[in-house]
Amino acid sequence: MRIDLHCHSTASDGTDTPAELVRGAAAAGLDVLALTDHDTTRGYAEAIAALPEGLTLVTGAELSCRIDGISMHMLAYLFDPEEPALLAERELVRDDRVPRAQGMVAKLNALGVPVTWEQVERIAAGGSVGRPHVASALVELGVVPTVSDAFTEEWLADGGRAFVEKHETDPFEAIRLVKGAGGVAVFAHPAAAKRGRTVPESAIAELAAAGLDGIEVDHMDHDADARARLRGLAKELGLLVTGSSDYHGSRKSVSLGEYTTDPEVYGEIIRRATGAFPVPGTGGA
Incomplete structure (x- = not known):
């Protein structure tokens, strides 16, 4: 089995x-x-x-x-x-995902990365938006070779340059x-x-x-x-x-x-x- x-x-x-x-x-x-x-x-x-x-x-x-x-x-x-x-509680966490992802887009823009919210929305395709969608946008733009490579201090890892906190449950x-x-x-x-x-x-x-x-x-x-x-x-x-x-x-x-x-x-x-x-x-x- x-x-x-x-x-x-x-x-x-x-x-x-x-x-x-x-x-x-x-x-x-x-x-x-x-x-x-x-x-x-x-x-x-x-x-x-x-x-x-x-x-x-x-x-x-x-x-x-x-x-x-x-x-x-x-x-x-x-x-x-x-x-x-x-x-x-699930809805509270999920609803905070959009402003969080938008915040990451803003931080990436400030770092000179031309990612857009429209691009992230397209990748999410109606799903519960998260860091992997932003990471996929970085792959599309050629900033990193893979989604995993976006999860570093350079970019989206906890405490990274483009990281934004969201509501998370204790x-x-x-x-x-x-x-x-x-x-x-x-x-x-x-x-x-x-x-x-x-x-x-x-x-x-x-x-x-x-x-x-x-x-x-x-x-x-x-x-x-x-x-x-x-x-x-x-x-x-x-x-x-x-x-x-x-x-x-x-x-x-x-x-x-x-x-x-x-x-x-x-x-x-x-x-x-x-x-x-x-x-x-x-x-x-």
């Missing part, structure tokens, strides 16, 4: 539509796929309508959080998307909200140092004590040493260990199913969730 629990569509910063994403997951031989767009559930309906037979969809979202000045992402699985408190509050909506909370790519400062293990221990369910260990941004260290930490703290591609379509080089989650861990996530259930495919369009 092949399970990929972290993927993005055009509802946020992926390049595949939700329908293309689920069809691609089936073609890649996956049995289970989680749709975890940034701070939004807008891709659910299209993904479910197109869900091929034999593929199960786990509904979720990747929540933008910040602790002690460090950005981090929280994967929320199988929560009730209409639960008012979590919905209000992770302890995020855990409370996800649990209140019947969901399961997993810390995404906690050792992805190339994205900026990482959350210390002492803080992860505090999050575990507050109800964090797991940490994403097998991920393209974690080398072998980081994975071994995180597995040890997860065992010490009693956390679930997940693996995922963090697929973004052509915006990243990783493939669907390149990293996967153990079926027993997946079963435990389902057991803990009360807000929603995985959706089995019935041969969508």
Whole structure:
């Protein structure tokens, strides 16, 4: 059983539509796929309508959080998307994405980069706008060769020359909200140092004590040493260990199913969730 629990569509910063994403997951031989767009559930309906037979969809979202000045992402699985408190927080974060991206465009212009807001809007194509869309604009302009190269102090990394802060949820509050909506909370790519400062293990221990369910260990941004260290930490703290591609379509080089989650861990996530259930495919369009 092949399970990929972290993927993005055009509802946020992926390049595949939700329908293309689920069809691609089936073609890649996956049995289970989680749709975890940034701070939004807008891709659910299209993904479910197109869900091929034999593929199960786990509904979720990747929540933008910040602790002690460090950005981090929280994967929320199988929560009730209409639960008012979590919905209000997601909307607050999502609504702040536009002025934040506009601020980054202004900073880039001041640095002599001729990026425009219209260009970023076109790249986002109606999705929840974020730094990867601004990064893609820099690639289009030939400023950097790849999206990843835009996430440096030179440009868009935390504290970088064109970085602009946005509203991000306190992770302890995020855990409370996800649990209140019947969901399961997993810390995404906690050792992805190339994205900026990482959350210390002492803080992860505090999050575990507050109800964090797991940490994403097998991920393209974690080398072998980081994975071994995180597995040890997860065992010490009693956390679930997940693996995922963090697929973004052509915006990243990783493939669907390149990293996967153990079926027993997946079963435990389902057991803990009360807000929603995985959706089995019935041969969508």
